[in-house]
Amino acid sequence: MNSRNSDRRDCIYSCTKKMLKVPEHQVAGHIASDGKLGPLVDDQGRFFKPLQGDSRGEHEAKFYESFTSNKKVPDHIHRYFPVYHGTQLVEASDGSGKLPHLVLDDVVSGYANPSVMDVKIGSRTWYPDVSEEYFKKCIKKDRQTTTVSLGFRVSGFKIFDHQESSFWRAEKKLVLGYNADGARLALRKFVSSNSPADSNLTPNCAFASEVYGGCNGILAQLLELKDWFETQTLYHFNSCSILMIYENESILMKGGDDAPAPRAQVKLVDFAHVLDGNGVIDHNFLGGLCSFIKFIKDILQSVEKHDETDTSLLENGR
Amino acid sequence: MNSRNSDRRDCIYSCTKKMLKVPEHQVAGHIASDGKLGPLVDDQGRFFKPLQGDSRGEHEAKFYESFTSNKKVPDHIHRYFPVYHGTQLVEASDGSGKLPHLVLDDVVSGYANPSVMDVKIGSRTWYPDVSEEYFKKCIKKDRQTTTVSLGFRVSGFKIFDHQESSFWRAEKKLVLGYNADGARLALRKFVSSNSPADSNLTPNCAFASEVYGGCNGILAQLLELKDWFETQTLYHFNSCSILMIYENESILMKGGDDAPAPRAQVKLVDFAHVLDGNGVIDHNFLGGLCSFIKFIKDILQSVEKHDETDTSLLENGR
Numbered sequence: 001m002n003s004r005n006s007d008r009r010d011c012i013y014s015c016t017k018k019m020l021k022v023p024e025h026q027v028a029g030h031i032a033s034d035g036k037l038g039p040l041v042d043d044q045g046r047f048f049k050p051l052q053g054d055s056r057g058e059h060e061a062k063f064y065e066s067f068t069s070n071k072k073v074p075d076h077i078h079r080y081f082p083v084y085h086g087t088q089l090v091e092a093s094d095g096s097g098k099l100p101h102l103v104l105d106d107v108v109s110g111y112a113n114p115s116v117m118d119v120k121i122g123s124r125t126w127y128p129d130v131s132e133e134y135f136k137k138c139i140k141k142d143r144q145t146t147t148v149s150l151g152f153r154v155s156g157f158k159i160f161d162h163q164e165s166s167f168w169r170a171e172k173k174l175v176l177g178y179n180a181d182g183a184r185l186a187l188r189k190f191v192s193s194n195s196p197a198d199s200n201l202t203p204n205c206a207f208a209s210e211v212y213g214g215c216n217g218i219l220a221q222l223l224e225l226k227d228w229f230e231t232q233t234l235y236h237f238n239s240c241s242i243l244m245i246y247e248n249e250s251i252l253m254k255g256g257d258d259a260p261a262p263r264a265q266v267k268l269v270d271f272a273h274v275l276d277g278n279g280v281i282d283h284n285f286l287g288g289l290c291s292f293i294k295f296i297k298d299i300l301q302s303v304e305k306h307d308e309t310d311t312s313l314l315e316n317g318r
Numbered sequence: 319m320n321s322r323n324s325d326r327r328d329c330i331y332s333c334t335k336k337m338l339k340v341p342e343h344q345v346a347g348h349i350a351s352d353g354k355l356g357p358l359v360d361d362q363g364r365f366f367k368p369l370q371g372d373s374r375g376e377h378e379a380k381f382y383e384s385f386t387s388n389k390k391v392p393d394h395i396h397r398y399f400p401v402y403h404g405t406q407l408v409e410a411s412d413g414s415g416k417l418p419h420l421v422l423d424d425v426v427s428g429y430a431n432p433s434v435m436d437v438k439i440g441s442r443t444w445y446p447d448v449s450e451e452y453f454k455k456c457i458k459k460d461r462q463t464t465t466v467s468l469g470f471r472v473s474g475f476k477i478f479d480h481q482e483s484s485f486w487r488a489e490k491k492l493v494l495g496y497n498a499d500g501a502r503l504a505l506r507k508f509v510s511s512n513s514p515a516d517s518n519l520t521p522n523c524a525f526a527s528e529v530y531g532g533c534n535g536i537l538a539q540l541l542e543l544k545d546w547f548e549t550q551t552l553y554h555f556n557s558c559s560i561l562m563i564y565e566n567e568s569i570l571m572k573g574g575d576d577a578p579a580p581r582a583q584v585k586l587v588d589f590a591h592v593l594d595g596n597g598v599i600d601h602n603f604l605g606g607l608c609s610f611i612k613f614i615k616d617i618l619q620s621v622e623k624h625d626e627t628d629t630s631l632l633e634n635g636r
Binding site for chain 2: 148278286
């Protein structure tokens with residue numbers, strides 16, 4: 001940890017000569033395009049997130065500093081968080097000159113064509129002691145989306161359409177207008193192989209068992225996080241997101257020599273509103289996480305049932 | 319179930335000649351005293367709760383009808399709910415004549431001197447589709463109390479003070495003003511044998527292991543409920559309370575022939591705001607329940623640590 005700390009100090013507020021570009025696989029949050037301020041990536045697998053104004057950026061940097069060196073957090077939990085490499089002055093995406101950025105591992109680097117979904121966890125995004133203005137802004141959106149009703153909301157997602165060899169991206173307006181059925185459908189669509197662009201097709205959940213299921217799949221990872229959240233009182237992860245990432249080609253090419261490993265992964269991101277837990281568990285995150293887990297379990301169960309029906313039809317010679 | 323259903327029909331809107339009185343052990347909610355409308359009990363172990371106006375009473379009756387006959391609810395979960403015997407017209411406590419009342423088993427009957435605590439579970443008491451007026455009223459109180467911060471709030475409690483042979487009752491104003499430390503202290507005090515009236519005394523948690531701990535204790539019961547809440551999507555228990563009931567004399571008299579069984583018990587009560595789950599788990603209740611469980615676990619752990627220290631002092635011959 002010491003050598004990493006000293007690395008980090010060395011690069012804080014230094015500058016970089018690397019070529020940075022707009023990330024291809026970001027599905028929610030501020031996006032650096034058309035001269036706006038947003039995160040950037042380099043070709044070495046680093047993700048540069050500009051420190052947000054009004055102290056939120058500083059707050060997020062402080063969280064990463066605390067979390068990275070926190071020995072009370074078990075190793076198997078650390079791997080659900082992006083690795084942090086300090087802050088660095090880099091040329092901002094909006095052309096406003098050099099600004100401090102968080103330097104993180106780019107969680108999608110290493111994937112050729114990652115399908116990605118961002119799910120904001122919790123039945124509220126506000127928390128005690130926020131300003132009335134912030135409270136009102138948050139609770140309005142929490143009630144309009146599924147945050148209150150489901151304890152989570154899908155913030156955005158993209159799927160690699162292997163038939164078209166291109167990415168399909170869910171429309172932000174539609175995503176934020178989901179009700180419970182909409183969220184359920186999105187979670188099914190995210191692991192389906194039939195054309196995502198055609199909204200008349202029923203998602204076939206072709207990748208569900210391999211992405212959501214299995215001993216290293218999304219569900220297993222979510223359950224590991226849940227175990228930790230049942231007892232951890234270190235941090236309250238207000239307004240954080242779970243990213244789900246997988247590579248559908250790796251499943252389709254399975255058995256082929258060049259097939260990459262599927263590596264369905266869960267990562268937690270966005271820590272501008274993390275607070276000290278002060279001896280209390282993060283019941284807001286935990287409740288939402290359990291609700292999200294139930295949605296994933298339901299999809300797996302429906303897929304298994306479907307498989308059983310297929311098998312019994314075969315067994316009956318039909 | 320059939321014979322009970324027919325019993326229930328027989329007594330709906332019939333009248334009773336039994337002597338009803340104000341319950342001695344109620345610690346929260348509307349209380350029937352000084353001519354106000356509130357629940358009554360008879361000497362046969364029945365609890366009569368007047369149907370609240372503005373359809374809430376009807377709603378609670380409908381919940382009991384649905385729940386009682388719901389075969390999807392496992393038997394071991396049914397026992398955490400008061401047994402329901404239909405509704406009945408009885409003389410109201412406010413002298414307004416005969417009014418319909420829910421007829422329930424009185425959950426404290428059978429206890430000589432029960433200590434009782436009422437804990438409202440959830441990080442919000444409002445829910446989607448309530449009126450703006452109700453939403454504003456609820457969220458104000460949720461933010462003023464520990465509902466938002468802890469995911470539960472203590473609504474009231476009373477302890478049998480065996481030294482004084484009388485009940486000590488926590489002051490409602492103080493209880494609703496608790497912060498996290500206040501709630502923690504109340505949960506310690508609830509299972510302590512030193513004088514509850516003296517706020518300078520540190521609660522000794524003398525009954526903690528036997529009331530909260532053990533394979534039939536409060537914690538074990540809460541964990542059983544938690545298991546169910548992780549998957550049940552039948553009901554959303556908005557604004558419900560957990561009652562904790564135990565008899566401290568039964569612990570003190572342990573070993574004596576006349577000692578009653580301790581029977582530390584958890585019961586869920588207050589269902590005027592229960593809604594259909596519609597395939598979604600009750601993440602609001604579950605999150606709060608997990609937070610409450612952590613508080614109980616922390617107390618048990620502190621008591622065990624204390625016991626270990628005592629033992630090692632003894633072992634060291636001091």
